[in-house]
Amino acid sequence: MGAQQLTGAQQRPDRVVVVGAGQAGYQVAASLREQGHQGGITLVGQEDGLPYERPPLSKAYLKGTADESRLWLRPEAFYTRERVTGTGTVVAVDRPARAVRLGDGRVLGYDHLVLATGSRPRTLDVPGADLRGVRTLRTLRDARALRTDLAGAAHVVVVGAGFIGLEFAAAANEMGRRVTVVETHRRPLGRVVSEPTAAYVTRLHEERGNELLLGQGVAGLRDDGCGRVAAVELADGRLLPADLVLVGVGAAPCTELAEAAGLSVAGGIVTDEQLLTGDPCVSAVGDCAAFPDPRSGARVRVESVQNAVDHARLVADRLTGAPRRYRDLPWFWSDQFSVTLQIAGLDRGHDRAMVLESAPDCFSVLLFRDNGLVAVESVGRPGEHMAARRLLGGGVPLSPWEADAPGFTLRAHLKARSGGPVPAAA
Amino acid sequence: MPQITYVAADSTERTLDVSAGLSVMRGAVMNDVDGIAAQCGGSAQCATCHVYVDPKAVAALEEMDEEEDDMLGYTACERRPNSRLSCRLQVTDALDGLVVHLPERQY
Structure with missing residues (x-):
């Protein structure tokens, strides 16, 4: 997709609607005001409460060292002062009418729409995956539930040795739980780090007493007779006792709205190097966006704070008259122990x-x-x-x-x- | 509660009560002070919570560790002898009255 020619109204839209109030959606709103946007900003998020930071959810929050107001990206006063409004669920985008429809029937018109719909955790496709005590971790609500579950758990099994799984495994270990991590690949963080780093991470967990079962699949989850998980059945038939199972097997972009609106979706909402979709009135940012990597040219999707913030800042710059190509370097961090x-x-x-x-x-x-x-x-x-x-x-x-x-x-x-x-x- | 004064680049001041135990960064974020981005939320990953501590107060602060020293090499505005990362400044009763100046930008 080449750079699109934009009309004046498209370059400096008046009403901006942002779908998704995670790190990226919040940052679009904040950066728009910082860059002098005077028009309306509606930030529509599905979750209760104010936009918050997700990284602590798999770390400090679980250990009870961060209360919820400390997770807020900004206090309530910010949204009032900056006239950033809205909660609800967007159920449809009507591009010809330039409007979104909310779950409660309200219709919001937009001059520019930013899709910051994020991603959702993948789940296991095995028997017992819906038992109580089998959880994923993305939202504050998830983290609250995990914090409660952890308090009463002795044996924790983590399925998937990605960042979320390993950070959770480290936090659970530090809380005195016995932790086993099951991973289908033969090394942890297989898709994101090199062999030497993976070897270090393996050692880090093992030295502190976490058991890593690598190259091992999960065949199913066993019930305690009352609908709660009691054990994880491995592909080789072994049973691991478990009273809490965290499934951390990656995330999938939330693309349904874009797809239903006829936007191009390929492993994420497809954008050009300015993070515009095929519709010059619609941008996509953060976890949900599949954008051209300026260094390799490949279409990529990145789940990180850096990606969310830098995408959002670029779109805010563009919508306030300073378009540029996305060039920011991806960077990541993970705290374990x-x-x-x-x-x-x-x-x-x-x-x-x-x-x-x-x-x-x-x-x-x-x-x-x-x-x-x-x-x-x-x-x-x-x-x-x-x-x-x-x-x-x-x-x-x-x-x-x-x-x-x-x-x-x-x-x-x-x-x-x-x-x-x-x-x-x- | 200790009071911290945040002075924006345009010289507007806000003096806030910040609980001991919070960082100077968190005190700003929780009280809606502009000018501290804190992109990484206090993990010393981003150098976007850079502040200039009132020179008189520098000596009263806990010394910076190597990590903070390294990160301060990468701030958006120039590093000065009184530069600190506000996520690394823990508020204590002894810091009551601390004045920090915010740089013009954090990116």
């Missing part, structure tokens, strides 16, 4: 991994493809992670040979290549 894993860049398949280690709990893995740096994973080296973000984000080249030099650091390389002290943000 006392360790923070940081990732800069999107690794869509590397052919070389180089480990720079300064101590067992302090290392970076540099991932190269065709002799060019594509991503960096770090543990305990925040300075190197930030340098990686600058290098990759700024397109500063780095070859494996340069990185192989004794005493090499990303920070020093960045400094040398940018010809001075570490620069301020672009």
Whole structure:
């Protein structure tokens, strides 16, 4: 899809309706006001309460160290002051009429519509998947339920060794629970990190007493006779006792509204490099958007705070008269036990991994493809992670040979290549 | 409750009661203070809660750790000797009266 020619009204719309009040939807509203948008902003979210941060839900919140008002992205006063209105459920988008219909029958007209519908957890397709005590984690409501369940659980089984599963496994362990993680791949975080980092994460969990059953599928979930989960049946027939099962097997984009409205959907709501859908009055941002990765050219969908915020900021800039192409570098973090894993860049398949280690709990893995740096994973080296973000984000080249030099650091390389002290943000 | 004063880049001031135990960042977010983005929510991942601490108060603060020091190399506005990440400043009774200046931008 090429850049679309926009008319004046499309460039500076008056009424903006945002569907979805997660991190991305909230940020569209906040950034629109920051950029001087004077018109109406309706932020329609399905969840009760104010927009909140999701990352703590699998960490501090579970351990009871963050109360709910501390999760709010902004207090109520913000929405009043900035005239950001609305709750409800959007049930349909009528593009010819430029209006959305809500579940209670209300119709809201828009000049620009932003779809920030997010994603929802995938569930298991096995017998017993709907038993009580089998949960997923995405919303505050999910986290509340898990916090309650955890209080009475002794044996916790986590299905899926992705970020959510492992963060939950770490938190449950720290609360004194016995935790087993079951993963079909032969290593944790198989789709997102390299072999060396996966090996470190495995060790991290095992050393603290979590059991990781890798390369192992789940055949079903067994009942206690009263509709509550009692055990997880593995593909090899073994039974794991469980009074709480967290299913963390990835998330699927919420694309139904877009699809029903006739917008293109392919592994997410398809957008161009300005995050516009095929309709110049409709943008898609955050987890639900499938957009062209500026570095590889591939269509990607990214679930992260960074992606949500940077998408939202770009759309707000465009809607207030400053269009640009999306160029922001993806970055991620995951807190497990006392360790923070940081990732800069999107690794869509590397052919070389180089480990720079300064101590067992302090290392970076540099991932190269065709002799060019594509991503960096770090543990305990925040300075190197930030340098990686600058290098990759700024397109500063780095070859494996340069990185192989004794005493090499990303920070020093960045400094040398940018010809001075570490620069301020672009 | 300790009072913290947030001074925006345009010199408008807000003085707020912030419970001990919260961070200076959280105090701003919970009280709807503009100018602190705190994209990562206090995980020291983003350097978008950068503040300039009133120079007189710098010595009274807990010293920064290496992580914060590293992150401060990547703020949107220039780092100065009194630069801190407000997510790393825990409010205590001893910090009552603290004044922090917000940079012009966080991105």
